[in-house]
Amino acid sequence: MVVKQMESCKVVLRDAENGELVAETRIIGIDTSRNVIKISANCVEKRETKAVTVLVFGRDSLYEYYGVMHGQIVANAIEVALGKGQEKENRANVRYPVDTDGVVEAILYRHCKVILRKPIWVMTKNISANGVLIRTFAGSFEIGDHIQLLLDLKGREMRKQYEIVRKQNGGIWTEEYGCKGIAD
Structure with a gap:
């Protein structure tokens, strides 16, 4: 993926040493001359300088880069210098655990949004470029x-609309649902 096409794409940063989630957000700026997001x-x-793996959820594909996150804050932004990267194979099959x-x-019904008085609790099992697997x-x-699903990602909220496309691992009390993202 060309760096200039990454503007506003979803990005997940993980610590390169231990795999710990550093950030899950959107790209707010790009410096193509330095290969920096x-x-x-x-x-x-x-906010410290560290080696990270960077997953960029592009429009048509998922990309993985190795990079360095600089801990210095400039204009309320942190820079991540991108290094070697590749397009991930079999994007539809690649899932990343997010508990x-x-x-x-x-619930969305015929172009109408029905707000639930008592929201339905869910646990997110994993996430991919175009969907999420939930248990409820x-x-x-x-x-x-x-x-319409609202997720809490380390104190940040992600709100998105999904279509239920698969049911699996059904038991007496809980069941898993595969959800595909739809346009808002």
């Missing part, structure tokens, strides 16, 4: 349902 300083807890809580706050109470959804 900029992310909001608010989404990084520990976080969230809620289904609305059995029988909550059917294939084809459209939902």
Whole structure:
């Protein structure tokens, strides 16, 4: 992926040594002459210089880079210098574990959004370039349902609309639902 095409793409930074999540946000700026992306300083807890792996969720593909996150804050942004990178193979099959809580706050029905008085709790199992796998109470959804999901990502919120495309690992109390992102 050409660096100048990364503007506003979703990006996930992990510590290169231990794999710990550093940030999950969007790219807010790019310096193509230095091969640097900029992310909001608010989404990084520990602002220090460190080696990171960078996953960029492009429009058509998922890309992985090795880079260095500079801890210095300039104009409320942190710079990440990108190094060697590659397009990930079989994007549809690559899933990244993200254990976080969230809620289904609305059901979408025929272009109408029905806000739930009591949101449905969910646990996120993993996330990919175009979807998420959630676990919640059995029988909550059917294939084809459209939902609005609100996830808590280390104190930051991610709100997106999804379509339920798969049900799996159903038990008496809980069931997993594969969700594909849809346009807002």
